[in-house]
Structure formats: structure tokens, C-alpha cells
Amino acid sequence: MTFENSEFFKLKHFKLEKPFGNFYFFETFFISEVNEGVHFDWNMIQEVMDYIVEFYGITAKLGYISNRINSYSTNPHTWNKVKNKYNIIIAGAIISYTKTTFLNASLEKELSKTKIKRCLSLKEAIEWILDLNEFKKEEIHF
Template sequence: MRFENSEFFKLKHYKLEMPFGNFYFFETFFISEINEGIHFDWKMIQEAMDYVVAFYGADAKLGYISNRVNSYSMTPQTWNKVQKKYNIIVAGAIVAYNKMNYLNASLEKRIAKTTIKRCLSLSEAIEWIQNLKELDNK
């Protein structure tokens, strides 16, 4: 389910529209929805992360939800590259809507040094992110 069609759309957020997808910024986490057929490469990731850092600050500690409502590709090792360069994502959730997405998320989870949770719904991912002790959401 797209974020904008979910019950969570009423939560206070900022929307960033980019040519390759949309990003939704909340107080302690952000959600990405990458467009259909995109290869989400390092250049695009850097462009998006530069906005994330500008919005939250370089010392932020954030949760990240990849809401995979569309089919797209990326290199699984990207999680570690993002962590090495930016070091602001404490944990991530991948919302998989089909078996192939779930298998890809499993591969990413094995490779990434960051904690990654595979989820079957956006609500599961948001609930998990909001309850992370590392984000001090209390």
C-alpha cells in the first residue's frame, strides 16, 4: 500500500518528490517509495541522502522504511555504502509485497551491517520503527 493511501498519511510529515521516487520525512524516520522500473543507483541514493542530511542534520539517528510498492532494482551492498558515508540510519525496514521482494529483502538483510526488518505491511514497518529504543521515541 502506498503511504499516501494509508491511515498513516495523516501523521505530520514532509513530502520530497524526486524524479525517481517519493520520500516522506517524519520526526525520527523516513519512508521511500521508488518508482517502477528504476535502478536505484548510487548517484540517486546520494542525491536523496543529501536531502535527508539537509533536513535532519548530519548527526541525526533515523529509522528508514523502504516501502516497495513498485518493482525496481538496487545493489544489495548499498546499505553498507550508505552507512559508511552518512552513518545516520540506525535501522531499516523493507516492506515486501510479493515473494521476490521478500527474497531480495532477505539478501539485503544478510549483507547489511545495519539492522533490517522484513515486513509484510507498511503498518508493521511503521510500528516497528516507532518502537525502536535507538530512536528515543518516548
């Protein structure tokens, strides 16, 4: 399910539209939806990541949700390149809608130094990201 057709579309967000996909920015995470048939290469990733750094700041710590509603390709080692260059993504969730996407996500999970969860829905991915200790607000006790 696309983000825009989901119950979560009502959440406050900023949309970045690129010729190769759409990206939705929230307070502590962002969602990508790459277009059908695209090879999401390093140049495209850098273009988005540079914008993310500009939007959130260089010291941000974010969750990333890859909503794989379309079939596209990317290098499974990209997670580590992004971590080495930007170091702002603390965890990622990959939403799989097909067996092939799930297998690709499994390979990415094995190769990545970033914590990755394979999910079956947008709801599962968002709940997992928001439940990470890094994003829980400190409770104040009096």
C-alpha cells in the same frame, strides 16, 4: 499500499518528490517509494541522502522504511555504502508485497551491517521503527 493511501498519511510529514520516487520525512524516520522499473543507483541514493542530511542534520539518527510497492532494482550492498558515508540510519524496514521482493530483502538483510526487518505492511514497519530503543522517549520519574 502506498503511503498516501494509508491511514498514516495524516501523520505530520514532509514530502520530497524526485523523478525516480517519493520520500516522506517524519521526526525519527523516513519512507521511500521508488518508482516502477527504476534502477535506484548510488547517484540517486546520494541525492536523497544529501537532502536528508540537510533536512535532519549530520548528527541525526533515523529509521528507514523502504515501501516497495513497485518493482525496481538496487545494489544489495548499498546499505553498507550508506552507513559508511552518512552513518545516520540506525535501522531499516523493508516492506515486501511479493515473494521476489521478500527474497531480495532477505539478501539485503544478510549483507547489511545495519539492522533490517522484513515487513509485510506499512503498519508493521512503522510500529517496529517506533518501538526501537533509540526512538523511545525517556520517561521522567519524579
